[in-house]
Amino acid sequence: MAAAAPPPPPTGAPITLPESDPSGNTLFTRIRLATVYDVPHIHKLIHEMAVFERLAHLCEATPESLANTLFPPNPPPPFTSFTVFLLELSYTPFPPTPQNEQFNPILKSIHLELPIEDPEREAFRSKAIDVNVLGNDVIVGGFVLFFPNYSTFLAKPGLYIEDIFVRECYRRKGLGKILLSAVVSQAAKMGYGRVEWVVLDWNVNAITFYEQMGAKILPEWRICRLTGDALQAYAHTNT
């Protein structure tokens, strides 16, 4: 919303900006493909997501298991298998990145009312390969993990978003939308038919947000999951 300009300060008095000055701070954002060097950050983000969902006791991921499964030797091209976009944040602009035939990083910026206190700033300093160019000012703020799915009715692939996460101190600033948009734009670019994800039925705020962006919530479908001992038992009694 546009706010009326504050009255000019009395002549000679020191200028103090009001706390909510919208011209105060700009946060620059970059979405790029994650690499194996980002695994320690991805692991920390997944662990924080599990704590947020009160499911930390179910989170078995280790840096080693993530590295092995997300960044195997001879990896397939991005977007053909499990793919991670990392959200990086900086208070100085990102330099233009060289054209990348796999994925051109997406640069945006958002205006902050107040600077953000990040209690884990040191732990989340980016491991970007261009960190020497960027300086040491780039912080990892979140991630999205997605992979192709397929619709037989459309006879087209789509993209399925398994997880999308923004660190707590950076929430409610539109950063989740920047991550989601990056995946949707990639799907459109590849001519894919759908982007899908899941939401908890009691998360009314999220459902409203998704409906406003044009997504349909499918009311009748339920996910079935065979896992753990039940999977092993079924596999071995039916072979």
Add this chain to the structure above:
Amino acid sequence: MAAAAPPPPPTGAPITLPESDPSGNTLFTRIRLATVYDVPHIHKLIHEMAVFERLAHLCEATPESLANTLFPPNPPPPFTSFTVFLLELSYTPFPPTPQNEQFNPILKSIHLELPIEDPEREAFRSKAIDVNVLGNDVIVGGFVLFFPNYSTFLAKPGLYIEDIFVRECYRRKGLGKILLSAVVSQAAKMGYGRVEWVVLDWNVNAITFYEQMGAKILPEWRICRLTGDALQAYAHTNT
């Protein structure tokens, strides 16, 4: 169930087997990886599935679009992307198949109370590459299409079943279970963490069947889908 033996026929009378004689017919089944030669059958199966679901108006798949997306040039190894198992049926046993480094076909058999009338027998004659060895007696009865998904909490891939379909005249004989088992066994063999699929919440029979096999139905999660014009609009207003 074991049935009491029928009394012996009077001496000299012709032996007529009762209609429900369980020793009458054996249907041999084979699960194998589909190839591009199977696309016409896969297309027909998808169309029959759409008609069964009363969603034929939403089915845009053509043989060409299926061939392009399921069997692209330089295909990735099976199970790393979209994968189709075909269910083949024959009244004569399948010969042992040579060891295949990608996937060894799964051979089973089921006992029928009565022979099955298949009104589309001619249209579904198998295009198996070993059809010359097999003779012309092999019929395609169904398919399952699946692909890898990923759990960040487990840091492991899983398999997601997009569609499983058995032609109408072959239903209620355990053939769907044979297709499902093949996918579950493959997941276990690869050390994957989960097999997942979706079910309509009013399909009580299916839910009971899945729960009896050890699957959990997740009550709270809802699928969100961005597709068609809404996907294009969102992609282009956010780049």
